[in-house]
Amino acid sequence: MTALVRYTVSGLVRSQRYLPPALLFVTAVVVLTTNDFGPLVGSYAGCALAQFVCLVWLTITVVNTEDPIQRSMTAVAAGSSQRVLLASVVTALGACACLTVVGTVYPIWGGRHTVTGAAVAVGVGAQLVAGLAGIAVGLVCSRLVVPRPGYALVVALGLIGVLIVIPPVPPIGPVMRLLSSERAPEAMVGPLLVQFAIAAAMLVIATVVTQSVARRRE
Template sequence: MTALVRYLAVDLLRSQRYLPPLLLHCAVLGMMFSGDAGEALFAYAGSCALVYPVAAWLGVVVATTEDPTQRAVTAVTAGGWGRVASAQALLGALGTVVLAVLATLWPVFTNPHPYTAGVVGLGFAAHLVCGLTGLAVGMLCSRPVIVRTGPSLLAVVAVVALTYKAGRGTPVGAMLGGLAQQDLAALPFAAGAAVLLVVVAAAVAWRLGPRRA
């Protein structure tokens, strides 16, 4: 599995398709934390709202870096569609960790308010929950679930927009509401739900991959 993740990572880095979401992420973080963003947990609410759609975009990129023919060859070589879907989810999760680390540490060095180790830990966990939820959305809205690029992008935008409207009924809403009120009691539930969504997305890709190759 490690070799397969490494292969997919090299292919992703070579394609440079990860750059637009990463650069957008850094640019918005730079603007968001260029001045006083408020108390630590409240400031993290804004960057968590950013991580979610960026991670969804990254999920689409990871899922579509290989064209269908190349993905079919990879599946045969790697030993099945399930292994490819799992490696894709792991690679997306690694990318999400990078986004979460950037969003967590950026205000520590730029925001004038103090950040304790406990606050930073909670902030990282909240960013990771939002990022993994976004990753699952991106995977569920791209190949092999939605084959065409246009409908895929529209689906991602629609799901992200509806998520913000859903309030605390989603992992992202629970984290944003909790950060705004400085109460992250829902963190364990939200984290479990986010991980489950990624597992479901990988399982759906595994089941649909052979049929739409």
């Protein structure tokens, strides 16, 4: 699995296609949090939202970098197409971790906040929830499920819209409301864990659905 992830990361890095979503994230974080004087968790709400959108894009990029025929050769070499998909998910999770570091550290440096351990933990948690949800959406919008790029874009924008605009739909809406509330960061940890579990379940379901759709199409 390590070799497969290394190969996936190497293909992504050399393609440079990770740059547009990564730069979008950095730009969003800088614009949203520089010189912010409000509560730190409020700054992190913006980072989580950016993380969600950028990870949808990044995940699609990770899966689509390899040509379908080349992907089938990789699948035969790796022993199954499932492993290749898992390597893509692990790569996207790695990207999520990198963006989370930026999205956690920059707001502390760029704004003026009272920094507490609980607030930072909430920031990390919120971005991970958004990241997992983003990877889940990205997978079902990848070429494996939606082969035509135009439709994939429409489906991706539709799903992003539903998850952001309709507040009761977990996990993005509830996390945004939680981080913008007046609650103490310590009191946010519990509800955040619930949303984390939902996002993780979304990712598992999206992986299974993507694999079974791709398998049926072959």
